[in-house]
Amino acid sequence: MAKVHVSTSVNGEPTEFLCEPHDTLLDVLRNELNMTGTKEGCGSGDCGACSVTVNDRLVCSCLVLGAEAEGKEIGTVEGIGNNDSLHVIQEKFLEHAALQCGICTPGLIVSTKALLEENPSPTEEEARYYLAGNLCRCTGYDKIIRAVMDAAESMRGAA
Amino acid sequence: MSEAKDYKYVGTRRVRPDGYDKVTGRANYGADLTLPGMIWGRILRSPHAHAKIKGINTSKAEAHPGVSAVVTFQDFPEKSQGSPLAQNILANEKALYHGHAIAAVAAKTVQIAEEALGLIEVDYEVLTPVMDLDTAMADGATLINENLKTVGLPEPATEASNIAARQELKIGDIDAGFAEADVILEREYSTPTVHQGYIEPHACTVRYDENGQSMVWCCTQGHFDVRASTANLLGMELGKLKVVASEIGGGFGGKTTIYLEPVALMLSKKSGNPVKIVMDRDEVFKASGPGAATKSWIKIGAKKDGTFTAMQAKMAFEAGAFPGSPVGPGTMTVFAPYDVANAKVEGFDVLVNKPKVAAYRAPGAPQAEFASEMLINELAEKLGMDMIDIRLKNAAREGTQALYGPKFREIGFIECLEQCKASEHYQNAVAEGNGRGVGAGFWFNIGGVSSAVIHMNPDGTATLLEGSPDIGGSRASMQSMAAEELGIAPERIKPIVADTEMVAHNDTTGGSRTTFATGMAVIEAAQDVVRQFKERAASTWNVTPEQVEWADGVARNTAGDGEMTCQEICASAGRTGGQITGRGNINARGAGPSFSVHIADVAVDKDTGKVDVVRYTASQDAGRAIHPSYVEGQIQGGSVQGIGWALNEEYIYSDDGLLENPGFLDYRIPLASDLPMIDPIVVEVPNPFHPYGVRGVGEANIIPPLATVATAVGNAIGRPMPDLPCSPPRVLKAIQEG
Numbered sequence: 076m077a078k079v080h081v082s083t084s085v086n087g088e089p090t091e092f093l094c095e096p097h098d099t100l101l102d103v104l105r106n107e108l109n110m111t112g113t114k115e116g117c118g119s120g121d122c123g124a125c126s127v128t129v130n131d132r133l134v135c136s137c138l139v140l141g142a143e144a145e146g147k148e149i150g151t152v153e154g155i156g157n158n159d160s161l162h163v164i165q166e167k168f169l170e171h172a173a174l175q176c177g178i179c180t181p182g183l184i185v186s187t188k189a190l191l192e193e194n195p196s197p198t199e200e201e202a203r204y205y206l207a208g209n210l211c212r213c214t215g216y217d218k219i220i221r222a223v224m225d226a227a228e229s230m231r232g233a234a
Numbered sequence: 235m236s237e238a239k240d241y242k243y244v245g246t247r248r249v250r251p252d253g254y255d256k257v258t259g260r261a262n263y264g265a266d267l268t269l270p271g272m273i274w275g276r277i278l279r280s281p282h283a284h285a286k287i288k289g290i291n292t293s294k295a296e297a298h299p300g301v302s303a304v305v306t307f308q309d310f311p312e313k314s315q316g317s318p319l320a321q322n323i324l325a326n327e328k329a330l331y332h333g334h335a336i337a338a339v340a341a342k343t344v345q346i347a348e349e350a351l352g353l354i355e356v357d358y359e360v361l362t363p364v365m366d367l368d369t370a371m372a373d374g375a376t377l378i379n380e381n382l383k384t385v386g387l388p389e390p391a392t393e394a395s396n397i398a399a400r401q402e403l404k405i406g407d408i409d410a411g412f413a414e415a416d417v418i419l420e421r422e423y424s425t426p427t428v429h430q431g432y433i434e435p436h437a438c439t440v441r442y443d444e445n446g447q448s449m450v451w452c453c454t455q456g457h458f459d460v461r462a463s464t465a466n467l468l469g470m471e472l473g474k475l476k477v478v479a480s481e482i483g484g485g486f487g488g489k490t491t492i493y494l495e496p497v498a499l500m501l502s503k504k505s506g507n508p509v510k511i512v513m514d515r516d517e518v519f520k521a522s523g524p525g526a527a528t529k530s531w532i533k534i535g536a537k538k539d540g541t542f543t544a545m546q547a548k549m550a551f552e553a554g555a556f557p558g559s560p561v562g563p564g565t566m567t568v569f570a571p572y573d574v575a576n577a578k579v580e581g582f583d584v585l586v587n588k589p590k591v592a593a594y595r596a597p598g599a600p601q602a603e604f605a606s607e608m609l610i611n612e613l614a615e616k617l618g619m620d621m622i623d624i625r626l627k628n629a630a631r632e633g634t635q636a637l638y639g640p641k642f643r644e645i646g647f648i649e650c651l652e653q654c655k656a657s658e659h660y661q662n663a664v665a666e667g668n669g670r671g672v673g674a675g676f677w678f679n680i681g682g683v684s685s686a687v688i689h690m691n692p693d694g695t696a697t698l699l700e701g702s703p704d705i706g707g708s709r710a711s712m713q714s715m716a717a718e719e720l721g722i723a724p725e726r727i728k729p730i731v732a733d734t735e736m737v738a739h740n741d742t743t744g745g746s747r748t749t750f751a752t753g754m755a756v757i758e759a760a761q762d763v764v765r766q767f768k769e770r771a772a773s774t775w776n777v778t779p780e781q782v783e784w785a786d787g788v789a790r791n792t793a794g795d796g797e798m799t800c801q802e803i804c805a806s807a808g809r810t811g812g813q814i815t816g817r818g819n820i821n822a823r824g825a826g827p828s829f830s831v832h833i834a835d836v837a838v839d840k841d842t843g844k845v846d847v848v849r850y851t852a853s854q855d856a857g858r859a860i861h862p863s864y865v866e867g868q869i870q871g872g873s874v875q876g877i878g879w880a881l882n883e884e885y886i887y888s889d890d891g892l893l894e895n896p897g898f899l900d901y902r903i904p905l906a907s908d909l910p911m912i913d914p915i916v917v918e919v920p921n922p923f924h925p926y927g928v929r930g931v932g933e934a935n936i937i938p939p940l941a942t943v944a945t946a947v948g949n950a951i952g953r954p955m956p957d958l959p960c961s962p963p964r965v966l967k968a969i970q971e972g
Contacts, residue, residue, distance in 0.1 A: 095345070111266040112259020114483070116433040117515040121898035124433055152259035165257040169249045172863035175706045175871065177256030178434040178483025184257060200907075207907035210898060212431050212484050213706065214867055215874030216906040 083144040085110070086154025094141035101125045103141035104151060112152040112181050116210065123209035126182035126189075127151045133189040135208075152181035155188060163233070164188055164226045171222035175213035183209045187223050195231055199224060243717040243724055244926055247863045250710035251729055252481070261481045264437030264453030265512045272439065273302055275494075275501050275511035276347035278337045278354050279521060280329030283363035283587040283891025284378070287327055287336070287356060294353040295339055300346035302505035304354070306337045309500050314467045318556045322590050323467075323496055329358065330378060330555035331589050332892045333520025335493075340501035340509050363587040363891030367529050367550045370396040370584050378555060378585040398557030399583040403565050405637050411544025411576025415535025419613050423605035423956045425940070426884035427527040427552065429519055430594050431875070431903045434483020436522060437512040438494050442502035443474075450477045450495050455485040455703050456742025461734050464495045478733040479703040486705075486875070487593030488522055490742050519896035523592025524885065526559045527552040530605035532568075540619050540627040542574045549602060550582040554590035559583045560598030563678070566638035567937075568602035570676040571625070571647055571829060573634040587891050593744060595872060596677045596933035600879065600940050607673040607941030608956060621672035621945075622655045625831070630676075646855030646919030647674070647829035653915050654831045659851040668837045668848060669950025675830040675937025679930035680745030681822030684755035685738035688716065688727075688763050690814040694801030696720065696763075699732035701740030702752040706871075706932060707864035711749045712756045714860055715926065719760035721787040722800050738819055746930020749860055750921075751822035757925055758818030770810045771798045824923025828930060830854040832873060832938035836946040843966030845881055845947055847908075852938070853915035857929030862916060868931045870912040876939025878904045880947075882959050 078093040085108065092107045101118075104110045104127070113136055116124035120135040127136045128150035129143075156162035164187050167173070174180045183206065190197060190205045197205065202223050203216070211219060255261040292304040307315070307324040314320045325334045337354050341347035362376045369375060375396055383391040386400040412418060438452035448470065454460050457479040465475045482489060494511045502509045513522070528551050535544040547568050551559035565581040594600075614624040629651060634642045654660055654672070664670040686700040698716050702708060709729040717724040740752065768782040771789035774796075775782075781793040787800045807814050835849040852873045859865040882902045886894045895901045920927025944955045953968045 097345070105265075106268075109268070110259075111262065114263065114434070115265065115512075116435070116483075117898050119515065119897055119899065122433055122515075155258075157258055161254070161257065168257050169253045172247070172250070172707070172867055174253065174256055175864070175867055176432070176434070176482060176484045177252070177261055178263060178432075178481075180256050181259040203906040203909070207905040210433055210903060210905065212433055212486070212875065212903060213871045215870035215872075215904075215912050216909055217870045217912045218863070218867060220906065220911070 079142045081142055081145045083147055083149055085149045086151060096142060098141040099137050100127070100139040100141050100144055101136040104136060110151055110153055114178055114181060116178065123186060124179055124182045126185040126209065128185065128189060133186055152185055155184055163229050167222040167226040167229065171218045171225065173214065173218040173222035179209060179211045183211065183219060187226065191227050191230055195227060197227060241718055243714045244860050245862065246714065247861065248710060248714065248724055250707050251713055252704065252709050263434055263481045263483050266480065267439040267451045269439060269441060269508035272508040272510055273340050273342055273505060274344045274347050275338055275340045275498055275509045276344060276351055277335045277497065278351045279517065280325065280332060280334040280336055282329055282358055282360050283332045284361040285329045285358040286361060287325060287329060288359055289357040290337060291355040292337060295350040298346065298350045298353055300342040301339055301350045302507060303340045303501045304337060305497060305500045305504065310467060311469045313469065317467060319463060320467050322556055323493060331587050333517065333589065335521060338497045338501060340505050364396060365586055365887055365891050367552060367584055370586050371550065378587060382585065396585040397582050398553060398585060401562065401565055401581045402579065403637055404578040406576035408544050408546055408576050408578040412535040414543040416538045417613065417616055418533065418535045419609055419616065420531065420533035421609055421612070421956055423530045423532065423608060425528045425601045425604055425958045427588060428525045428594070428879050428883045429901060430486035430488035430525065432484025432486060432488055435513040435515060435518045436493055438498050439508060439510040440495065440498040440502050441508040442499050448475050448499060450475065450499065451480055452477065452495055453480050453482045453489060455482065455489045455705060455744055457703065457734055458701060458739045459742045460492055460495055463492050464499065467496045468499060476733060476735050479731055482703050482705055484705065486595045487597055487744060490593050490744050491523060493522060515898065516896035519901060520893050521589055523590055525594035526591040526601065528601040530602065532605045532609045534609050534613055536613055536617065538617065540617055540624045542572055542628045544576040545569045545572065545574050546577065547579045547606065550584050551598065551601070552586045552588060552591065553583050554588045555585060556590045557583055557585065559591050560593065562598065564598030564602035567599040567676055568606050569637055571630055571674045572628045573630050574628065577637050579637065595875065595936040599675065599677055600876060600937045603675055603937045604940035604958065607938065608944060611671065611941065611945045612954065622651050625674055626651050642827070644919055644922055645827055645829060646917045649917045649919055650829050650831040650853040650855055653917055654833055654851060654853050657833070657851050657915065659833055659849055659913065664835050668835050669946040669948065671834050671942040671945030671949065673832050673938035673942035673945065675934045676827060677746065677934040677937065678827050679750065679825040680747045681751045681825040682741040682747055683821050684740050684752040686752065686755040686759040686818045687737055688759045688816040690763060690804045690807065692804055692807070694726065694804045696727040698727055698729040698756065699737050700729065700752050700756060701732055701737040702743045702748040704731055705743055706868055707861060708748045708752065710864060711753060711860040715753050716756050716760045719757055720763060721785060746828065746932040747825065750825050750924055750928045750930050753928055754822045754924065755818035755820045758820060759816040762818065763814060763816030766814045766816065767800065767803050770803050770807065773810055774798065824921070826857050826921030826923065826929040828855050828934035830934040830938055832942040834942045834946045836943065836950055838947060838950040838965060840969055843962035843969065845960055845965060847877055847910060847943065849910055851913045851915065852935060853917055854931060854935055855917040855919050855929060856931045857921040857924065858918055858927035859916050860926065860928060865916055865931050866914040869914040869935045872933065872935030873912050873939055874904050874909060876936045877943055880940045880943035880958060880960055882961055884959050
């Protein structure tokens with residue numbers, strides 16, 4: 076079967092790629108575009124390590140086909156901040172020691188950003204339920220939730 | 235070591251040095267490396283739990299367009315073919331569990347490789363699967379390995395058996411101990427097969443080079459052990475195999491062995507291309523090493539005042555398809571927190587048709603101590619005693635003879651109990667209708683071989699090479715300890731988990747050894763640097779090194795005037811004798827045991843059996859918390875893994891021995907929405923054998939939650955819960971039978 080030509084935007088950059096019709100957006104990001112910040116933990120939408128946004132909607136990129144990116148705006152962890160200018164969510168994750176192995180961290184950063192854009196003042200319970208799709212096996216979530224709540228407060232203060 | 239010391243960097247909460255790359259997505263994990271010309275490997279796995287392999291025909295797969303190589307067990311060098319490790323990595327004459335690797339293909343794409351797997355013809359003769367301890371241990375049981383005889387029996391075994399080993403520990407006179415008791419309780423307990431549940435699947439990228447140096451990039455807790463076992467199986471010299479530890483996305487003991495690396499190298503050798511293999515999640519569940527399922531029988535005798543007079547246990551651990559469950563540490567830890575004169579423990583290592591178990595955080599201890607801690611809580615209730623008081627009454631302390639051998643040195647069990655008892659959580663009564671539980675945990679901790687090198691750079695910064703994969707934030711601790719010794723800011727020290735070429739052998743990250751043992755190697759390397767700093771300054775001032783004092787990153791001439799900063803010494807090092815490198819190569823002894831005590835309050839939905847943990851407090855003796863945030867993180871993370879073990883996690887097999895829940899939807903690890911905050915209490919009773927008093931903190935925390943939570947559930951519903959997990963169907967059944 077012929078490859079599909081896709082024109083899309085990744086983190087604001089116009090991007091084109093060829094993919095197999097069955098390739099997931101996660102496969103394309105990691106193996107075609109060499110953007111390995113988005114992680115694969117399960118391939119079945121259960122762990123959230125591959126969280127990205129498609130037109131600002133939070134999705135598991137393992138459940139989206141690469142071909143579906145046509146004409147869309149894709150947001151990944153690589154677009155959120157870098158070592159020189161971290162996003163406040165990233166700063167708070169570091170400050171609160173909200174990561175250990177770090178494999179779930181990119182997905183959690185993307186999901187937290189989506190949460191706080193939807194709901195700038197989540198309760199702890201709302202944050203816990205919004206992030207329930209992002210599995211972390213190292214931290215027990217305590218420090219992640221503290222980082223998220225603190226980031227929310229900082230972002231409200233800055234707004 | 236008992237007096238409190240002021241440290242400048244040790245004990246501070248700094249941003250971890252590897253954190254920036256992890257929050258930005260730049261950190262590279264096992265699946266993140268791609269090499270030029272690389273092709274993809276996939277593995278064919280057994281659809282049966284137990285089957286004779288009568289033949290494998292790979293010719294159609296080899297002929298499939300895009301396929302470069304196919305390997306089976308026969309591709310292992312002949313001298314490795316007797317190795318159980320080889321037989322686990324690729325099945326030989328029998329497939330021994332659902333998902334056992336049978337053959338592997340490397341092809342241009344994953345899809346082509348998977349198509350080719352479908353073209354491999356395997357002729358199976360399906361055998362009866364042996365799926366649980368009772369079946370495996372029964373007389374006349376189907377044998378998993380017809381050549382296996384039990385070791386450790388009083389008389390040498392004559393018949394083959396699924397019981398690989400029996401072991402026994404005893405102290406005092408168990409019968410006399412029970413005769414002294416006013417109360418004797420006994421009960422049976424069980425725990426299911428569980429998985430470590432690291433979010434990153436096993437992965438590697440390799441390049442075989444016949445004449446030069448082969449390379450393996452993989453996610454592992456011990457790249458030196460990956461090198462040793464892989465080179466051994468493939469008949470390679472260690473120096474011709476370089477293993478690079480990628481960032482590791484969780485391990486918890488599960489990444490202390492090898493599955494993919496030799497297969498990928500054999501595929502690379504045959505094809506001439508670099509090969510990448512990444513497990514799917516269902517392969518991780520089916521075919522990597524889970525934590526052992528167990529059955530235990532515990533009997534405890536006590537005086538009316540709660541003093542234990544005798545403790546006895548009989549425990550069987552599932553090893554999976556090959557011998558080697560953690561029944562050893564299980565027998566050694568089961569009663570370790572207590573000072574008891576008479577005890578006897580018997581343990582059995584038993585084969586079943588499940589994947590070979592691997593280490594899982596304090597391997598063997600959670601299962602064993604679940605059983606003993608449950609019965610202690612029942613005993614407290616029977617005697618009308620507080621759950622913490624009965625433990626205080628019997629707690630091991632300095633000088634206590636442990637059942638497993640040594641006399642304890644300074645330990646912090648009593649401090650953990652007292653601080654839990656004094657906690658606001660425990661001081662407040664449990665809410666009406668809810669249940670409360672308490673549990674304790676003991677883990678030995680280990681030391682072992684570690685190597686570290688510190689290169690001082692001409693600008694006065696330091697490059698710290700150590701060889702322990704960082705699974706919980708250990709680079710932050712190494713940085714703090716090196717900074718403390720060198721007297722320079724931690725930010726000027728770059729800690730690196732070096733590959734097998736850059737530092738000498740390091741034992742695997744496990745046993746909570748890294749901050750303790752590798753930390754000692756780092757301290758030694760830093761002290762070696764300081765010694766050279768003094769020599770260089772002394773030679774500049776024409777005094778002896780003893781006349782030079784080193785503090786806060788500055789050398790001072792005590793025999794006259796003069797100061798040289800670290801930067802100045804490093805900048806002029808080329809002229810004063812060459813660049814400065816410090817080394818620390820040690821075999822660390824004296825790992826201090828860690829104890830932990832937890833408290834849980836739970837609410838049980840009486841209509842559905844669903845349990846919510848509503849409050850959780852976890853204390854643990856860290857000796858000295860080098861980085862308090864990551865010590866708390868270990869305590870919180872271990873607690874939550876234990877909560878998952880207590881409430882939800884279990885392998886579910888069909889009658890045919892097929893794993894029915896190999897995914898995170900059906901093997902349900904705790905979610906953010908399942909949990910409250912986990913309140914840590916960091917107890918610091920310094921370990922006298924470490925310069926800063928460090929005890930390992932990675933493991934003791936996963937032990938208490940099993941009994942703590944199950945006791946709380948039992949108290950909430952008024953029925954004991956001796957079988958884990960306390961999942962909704964099981965809790966509901968207990969309520970209905972109540």
